[in-house]
Amino acid sequence: MASQKRIAKELADCTTNPPAGMSISLANDSDVHKWHVVLDGPPDSVYAGGKFGIIVSLPSEYPFKAPVVTFATRIYHPNITNDSLGNICLSILKPENWKPASRLLAVLEAVRALLIEPQPDDPLEGRIADEYRRERKEFEKNAKTYVTRYAKGPVKFDVLAAAAAAAPASNTSS
């Protein structure tokens, strides 16, 4: 299987015609298996104005195995762990849901959609999910505080990239 070839194709598609509010690059030019994505907080969401670093790791078995997506930037969100790992719970990435026909473009768009519309019924952060459901004002305030604190200025991947690489297994829980 020409895994490299397919990744290169997808990378070309994503860079020439990037999805809305995203810029995509390789973490390291010689390795197509790790992507760095900078996502602009969707304008109509509480994350507007922030810039979020997202790391996409493609396993060597890709596309037979799902990519691993983590947030390098701290974010206050029911479906993203509120820690330095930034694990994200995305239905399309679950092993039992992943299909080789799924594209990274669709994955990234799903991530963006999750910022616009969190899924509190399937939370990684139960407390934030409850707050989102019951005290939306409080949630919005907290989320915006996080944006101000963590998602302003240049996006940094390095520190959290190392953390994510050190604990890749934790992604399987979502």
Place this chain on the structure above:
Amino acid sequence: MIMSTTVNEIRNAVLLLSNPYWELPTPGTTVTNITAKHSDITYSTRISGNITVLAPRTTPDTGGLLYVPDLPPDDVCAKRAEPFVPASVVRLSGLPPTDNYNLIALAPWISSTCSKKYMDAASRAPIRALIFYRPNNSSATPPHATSAVWEINGSTRWRAKSPYLVFAVPGLAGQNMMRQLSLYSGDVTEVPFAQNISEIYAPYTGDYVRIWTDLDVSTTGALFGIWVYFLIIIAVLIAIISGTSLTMHLAQVGRRVSLRRRVISGDVNLEAMGIRRVTVPMTEIQKFPLYTYRYEPSESGATPREPPETLRRSPSNSAHAQDPPEDAGEKQSHPQHTGSRTPLAIATDPQPICTICLEHFQNRTTVIREIPCGHIFHPECIDEFLGEVSSLCPICRASMLPKRYCPKITNDMVRREFAIRRFRHTTRYEDGQETPPVSAREHGPALDGLPMEDGGEALPRRWRRLRSRVFPGY
């Protein structure tokens, strides 16, 4: 456990004991079994089957020289025994020095008092056993050991105290032994057939010709009983253990068979349930047809051998695998896949690329494999996927397993399937609540889209955690 002794048989024979060197430090004794060599000129008898053991004792299967214990000459019992015990019977004084021999005592049971005296007298000699008989001319088995006949001072407690084996033979047999004992006494010239014995063996005058009694005794003692007891316990334990494991094994086999049946019937999809990755056997993959890709929208309807529209399905209404329409002519000699479409077909599924590698198919050039759901791929792409990764179509997740196919079911799979079924059951129950309390939401099930294509079913988070735990490599 009660010790039990059985005297199976008494064998009497006549021995010639030659002791010419008694004065030497190590007396040499020559023992000749005359009965064994010349049964025609000697006495012998066997008593078996009608012997009653009175005082059971463990004793080796050897015998001894037969004699009658001495009662004190002035004892009343000696007087009373006279009619039954001839004066010439072998007494202790009529035997060779008993350092070298064991003895068997013979006495009539005249009365309990006299029997007691015989037993006391017998215990002063190295005897193996004491044989009683009731002088009643009976050939029947003597009464049972617990019978009042054998009471001394109103009880049979003596039986437990006796230092040696005591048993009774029928009256007739005892009387006969007593008579023979009176014959084989005295010196070698006085015994029956003394002439013949003298001619054959030329014994010395100081030699003895005496009756030897062999005993065939079998004992099941306390020790043996304990062993039997242990053996029974061990046997029972083994039976319980093997029975339990057999039952468990059978139960496991039963559950495997049940799961297998449900897999074959289609009720359970091992892979869609996340129980186990299943791959398609390569021989099955090879059966999926190969075609040359052809896609010529401008020539719609130009190809007469075009497959019916049903062949091309939209990925969204995929669900079930369906055999591609038979097109025998095409399949036999490297069939041509007529990718040409009517406008409807183009709209639903042109499939211009292989969704695994994202390469475009080249019209009239690329060889593609069509799998039962109707989706097409490069053979090298789809073969590896179905053969090594998953049995589900990469596009529509329809199962590509042959009908009634089931991989080897393991106990582990049975456990996982059971766990998932149980979790589903609890989920259904919990989902019944319109608005679960907050605490339940935090710790209980949280809903999630499900593995199925359309995400129609909701799963608890717990289940997802379970799945990732039971199926880490997924």
